[in-house]
Amino acid sequence: MATAKQLDVVASEWKIPTEAKRALLGLAAAWDDVPDSRALEAVPLNGGMSNAVFRIRWPIAAGDEASASRNVLLRIYGEGVCIFFDREDEIRTFKLLSCLGHGPRLLSVFPSGRVEEFIHARTLSSSDLRRPEISALIASKLRELHQLEMPGFKVPLLWERLRNWLKAARRLSSSDEAKRFKLDLVEREISILEKELSSGDHKLGFCHNDLQSGNIMVDEESRVLTIIDYEYASFNPIAYDIANHFCEMAADYLTETPHVLDYSKYPDLEEQKRFVWTYLSSSGENPNDNEVEKLLGGIEKYTLASHLIWGLWALVENHLGDIDFDYLEYAKQRKIECMFENKALMA
Numbered sequence: 001m002a003t004a005k006q007l008d009v010v011a012s013e014w015k016i017p018t019e020a021k022r023a024l025l026g027l028a029a030a031w032d033d034v035p036d037s038r039a040l041e042a043v044p045l046n047g048g049m050s051n052a053v054f055r056i057r058w059p060i061a062a063g064d065e066a067s068a069s070r071n072v073l074l075r076i077y078g079e080g081v082c083i084f085f086d087r088e089d090e091i092r093t094f095k096l097l098s099c100l101g102h103g104p105r106l107l108s109v110f111p112s113g114r115v116e117e118f119i120h121a122r123t124l125s126s127s128d129l130r131r132p133e134i135s136a137l138i139a140s141k142l143r144e145l146h147q148l149e150m151p152g153f154k155v156p157l158l159w160e161r162l163r164n165w166l167k168a169a170r171r172l173s174s175s176d177e178a179k180r181f182k183l184d185l186v187e188r189e190i191s192i193l194e195k196e197l198s199s200g201d202h203k204l205g206f207c208h209n210d211l212q213s214g215n216i217m218v219d220e221e222s223r224v225l226t227i228i229d230y231e232y233a234s235f236n237p238i239a240y241d242i243a244n245h246f247c248e249m250a251a252d253y254l255t256e257t258p259h260v261l262d263y264s265k266y267p268d269l270e271e272q273k274r275f276v277w278t279y280l281s282s283s284g285e286n287p288n289d290n291e292v293e294k295l296l297g298g299i300e301k302y303t304l305a306s307h308l309i310w311g312l313w314a315l316v317e318n319h320l321g322d323i324d325f326d327y328l329e330y331a332k333q334r335k336i337e338c339m340f341e342n343k344a345l346m347a
Contacts (some may be wrong), residue, residue, distance in 0.1 A: 019110040020074060033061050043056075051076060054074040055074075072115050084231075103228050120219070126254070129248070137218065142241065162308060177328070186312070206235055207236040211241065214253060243302035250266050259327070259333065260333060279295075
């Protein structure tokens with residue numbers, strides 16, 4: 001545990017800003033069961049792609065329970081993330097979702113980060129996503145999220161976000177990078193995708209937009225599943241959100257090569273059908289084959305949009321991020337540079 005003298009060392013070693021330290025001490029000082037607010041332990045958590053995340057815990061006065069502690073999650077925002085989303089909007093969404101029982105409670109906010117409720121559950125691994133019992137829980141939880149009545153204009157943010165991220169990628173990328181990833185053609189590609197996909201009857205819902213394994217937690221005893229990290233959440237076509245989740249099954253961000261995607265792990269047709277049927281039936285409905293096939297068709301087409309948006313994200317993060325991650329290789333893995341020669345999914 002960090003003593004009073006060690007707290008500044010912990011903060012310095014893990015890049016915890018002074019304002020975060022004040023927020024943590026202020027929270028702990030208000031808890032009667034924490035005898036010393038400065039006797040904390042800061043444990044860095046793996047898996048953050050844009051933020052630095054820590055588990056903060058204090059020993060509590062709990063009789064013979066020597067291992068008992070108070071826990072919170074500390075999130076330090078990454079550099080330049082304001083390019084990707086509006087932080088004030090994200091905080092408002094976080095608060096509202098917390099009130100609706102989705103995700104952790106917000107405990108404190110400071111300019112460079114926030115303190116959240118610590119969820120005592122296991123973060124999913126990449127392999128968990130394809131386990132039938134876990135996948136069914138995700139499908140049902142995602143349907144619940146999509147049906148939330150959230151404030152704001154119910155229009156897809158996808159196309160605006162793609163164009164904004166393209167502008168940032170063009171501004172930050174070197175001429176070699178721009179040529180390698182054919183950034184001069186991406187605006188046209190976005191317009192083609194928007195025209196083709198907007199012509200169909202794609203249902204909108206409040207989407208997570210980043211449903212990878214690290215953003216899903218499960219309580220092993222109760223089997224309650226919790227989706228976290230709503231930074232990119234917005235209204236979008238539900239087919240896009242599911243397509244993005246399927247793409248994330250190819251990733252494992254906790255390996256020695258987190259930037260490498262294994263597309264053999266992309267769910268096969270039977271897995272996709274099982275997920276979609278569970279998703280559609282989780283609200284008590286009895287979907288027919290046409291409804292399942294229609295949603296599957298939309299998911300297949302929106303896969304292109306998922307690759308494009310995260311490829312652009314990687315090109316921007318390559319110039320902003322300070323995490324040990326090969327962003328350019330990840331953009332290549334998302335196949336941006338070869339999209340313009342393959343319109344098979346748009347048939």
